[in-house]
Amino acid sequence: MAQSAGVEIATHSPSGTPRAGRDLPIAIGVGVALLLVVAGSLLFRKEGFILVALLACGAALWELAHAFVRRGIHIPLLPLLVGTAGILVSSYTSGPEALLVAFMLTAGGVVVWRVLDGSGPAALRDAAAATFAAAYVPFMAGFVMLMLAQPDGDRRVALFVLLAVASDTGxxxxxxxxxxHPLAPSVSPKKTWEGLAGSLVLAGGVGAAGMVVAFGGSPVVGVALGVASVLTSTLGDLAESLLKRDLELKDMGTLLPGHGGVLDRLDSLLLTAPLVYLLLLVALPKVAL
Known part of the structure; x- marks a missing residue:
């Protein structure tokens, strides 16, 4: 069951102190460190964020590949990693059309790679899983690169990340x-409607403040952006929870102490990226074009 999104139900220690299953001091320390890495890459030179994204996507794909092995599925990791670099870099340098073309080339490449390694039902299953992995991680992350490529891309990506942090924290x-009151007990029993409300409140506030401070825009647009990002973040987290339940995993990995795996941190971000990109493109057309 997932522990990555913040909409969690309270449990209690023997002393009565609420907790939600995390080693809180470690989780906070790792979370702050990740935020500093992201902030440093955006402040120093925004192209540095591409390297951060490459490392994160590569780690997430590595975790996903190892998780699939539990079901006898072996995805070709090398062409996926090469394709990920192509997707992210081409998205940043050449725009949405390049994102689509790079994804199609990556999907085709992993299918051909797997078929050349052997045919049969297993090859078809592995190729389908690899195509899913390419769509789930680097293709979705490509929308973050599209945001980054805008003249004010550092601020767009910063707002995108802060909305995710606000949703999780709230x-x-x-x-x-x-x-x-559990939100989806059959998928992730720890998520609650009260937690979802907390996410909506904090993300809406961060969205409003971010839109005004960073872009001089309308706070109403910022609230709408925050609310929409919480909804997609929750769907993304529930989708990964369903995947982990099928794979009989608690976390996708252990690379981030207190948080689980890298994919446990990216699950909600990946599904939210296309939405935030499109909403900012509409809300800030003069800057975006």
């Missing part, structure tokens, strides 16, 4: 303090 706090 949901975690509200879920631990007041969570009583």
């Amino acid at each position: 949901g975690y706090v509200a879920g631990v303090l007041t969570g009583r």
Whole structure:
């Protein structure tokens, strides 16, 4: 079951202290460190963020490949990693058309690679899983690169990341303090409606403040952006929870102490990236074009 999104139900220690299953001090330390890495890459030179994204996507694909092995599925990791670099770099340098073309080339490449390694039902299954992995991780991350490529791309990506942090933090706090009603008990029992409400409140506030401070835009647009990002973040996290449940995994990995795997951190971000990219493109047309 997932522990990455913040909409979590409270549990209690023997002393009565609420907790939600995380080693909180370690989780906070790792979270702050990740934010500093992202902020440093955006402040120093925004192209540096591409390297951060490449490392994150590569680690997420590595975790996904190892998780699929539990079901006898072996995806070709090398062409996926090469394709990931192509997708992210071409998206940043050449725009949406390049994102689509690079994804199609990556999907075709992994299929051909797997078929050349052997045919039969297993090859078809592995190729389908590899295509899913390419769509799930680097293709979705390509929309972050499209945001980054805008003249004010560093601010767009910063707002995108802060919305995710606000959704996670607001949901975690509200879920631990007041969570009583499970949101999707059959998929992720720890997520609650109270946690979702906390995510909506904090993300809406961060969206409003970010739109005004960073872009001089309307706070109403910022609230709408925050609310929409929470909805897609929650769907993304529930989707990964369903995948982990099928794979009989608690976390996708252990690379991030207190958080689980890298994909456990990226799941909600990946599904949210296309939405935030499109909404900012509409809300800030003069800057975007």
